[in-house]
Amino acid sequence: MGRYVIRRLLQMVPVFIGTTLLIFVMVYGLGDPVAAMFGDRTPDPATAAQIRHDLHLNDPLWQQYLIYMQHIFKGDFGKASNGQPVTELLGTAFPVTLRLTIMAFVIEAVVGIALGLFAGLRRGRFFDTGVLAMTLLVVSIPTFVTGFVLQYLLGVKWGVVHPSVGEGAPFKDLFIPGLVLAGVSLAYVARLTRTSVAENSRADYLRTAVAKGLPRRRVITNHMLRNSLIPVVTFLGTDIGNLMAGALVTERIFNIHGVGYQIYQGIVHNNPPTVVGFVTVLVIIFLGANLLVDLLYAVLDPRIRYA
């Protein structure tokens, strides 16, 4: 197991370099960051040259990338165009996005699995048909439509919730955005769980569990659920990345000042350190989540051996 983790960590290195290099190169396609700093004003050529030198903008791109990486590993993500250190922006934005993602993840996992389980146990009945129809509906409507509709109905028209998320993004304000963000994934989780439950309820080992005289509740929780959840856990793990990407869209709908907001600002104001910094942290989180899922997978399924 330990060796497996080390190997996986080593495998992450090229992935990490590849993704960050890509974003680095792309961001430099945005235009001249020095010009952007001064907005409409034309900068004094001497000052501009000084800034260019300080930011290593005259060096070849690959050298700039190396310098940037060196700084990052010292905890220095550079400065945004308004002079604020990027680490400060990271520190305020990431907790907000993480809360939104966690909210969505919990809704997706709990509601999705519960719906899928009960539908799978009552295949062909009313509840099952209802879940199938509902999930199909959710999947076929774009997230921003559900988002705006819910925001308008619940927030503006009926006033049940705040239409936008308050300062510090408290969990209670995040419920509706979390639900919107979770929507499509939740539908997939419900369907996947349903299929998996249906498949496992016909399995031989389940017949054995019944033949052992176990109470139905135990047959389901101890024998069926654990086997049925193996594919679901894999999906949930890979979906963390999707959720974080989706969070950027949801944040705009509900005016949440998280990672999406900062990256958007970074792109609009042509601010490479912000964009690259945020994306780098996103990549690290994404890789870490994937490793965690693979390990969890092994805990659930002893047939998986790590060598």
Place this chain on the structure above:
Amino acid sequence: MTVIDDISDVPTPDASLAPLLEVRDLHVEFHTRDGVAKAVNGVNYSVSAGETLAVLGESGSGKSVSAQAVMGILDMPPARIPKGEIFFQGRDMLKMSGEERRKIRGRKIAMIFQDALSSLNPVLSVGYQLGEMYRVHQGLSRKDAKAKAIELMDRVRIPAARERVGDYPHQFSGGMRQRIMIAMALALEPDLIIADEPTTALDVTVQAQVMELLAELQREYNMGLILITHDLGVVADVADKIAVMYAGRIVEDAPVHDIYAKPAHPYTKGLLQSIPRLDQKGQELYAIKGLPPNLTRIPSGCAFNPRCPMAQDICRTDVPPLHPVGTARGSACHFWKETLGE
């Protein structure tokens, strides 16, 4: 002439002599899209303590379905039991509540399945799965249940039980896995064990060992055993009596040696002729011609008539009842005498 003599002449319904299990006129059907599949159509059999009943028959003849009906593990729907009685220790289980039946499963009647790899839960250790019997039925603690599980594994002669109790099913060989299935069935020392082709999935070399173990444990605990099998060789060694099934009915039932010496039903005869024998080495193997019937459209009269070499007109119209043959036998063939006589 004393009163006592009088009584001794009358066969008293002594509970200890009554069979452990008695299945009467059992019917099972499946409601499917293609219609109603009549998988079991009036099965009768009985097993006493210490006795082994072998159930024989081609694939699809309803052996497993009737056993699962006894066990109470059929999925209903699609299965339905429109008719029949299953007496266990004098009580009709089909009239019991679900909870009553659950308490019989595992405790009094246990079942061993064909493929131990798929029949054991892949994500739980064998120790957990064995110990679960004691935890659920006897309320033992996790620790005590584990000790019992090790004891059980020793009982079925799994080497290094103490070290292997935490292993998972896929880590055992096929023979060892089937021993674990046997151990699980044995855990609460049931009165009846139903073994549905317990050795079919195993290597020929370990088949005999597993069968021997099962027969030995049965003798030791004086359990009734219903052994469903294709293997007529095994039957001759361990069974006391045989029930031959065809299209959901018992077509012949008899003490084991009678059947081998002289089958009283053409289907049984065909089955016996299709066993490879050493003295006929090199000759082409006999096979019963044709296929088993579609259970949604069972032929009228004797279900075997389209395939029977002895079929006459009456076979296509009249269902043959189970004719008594001697004292302890029965044959559901209009021409049982002729079959025996040849």
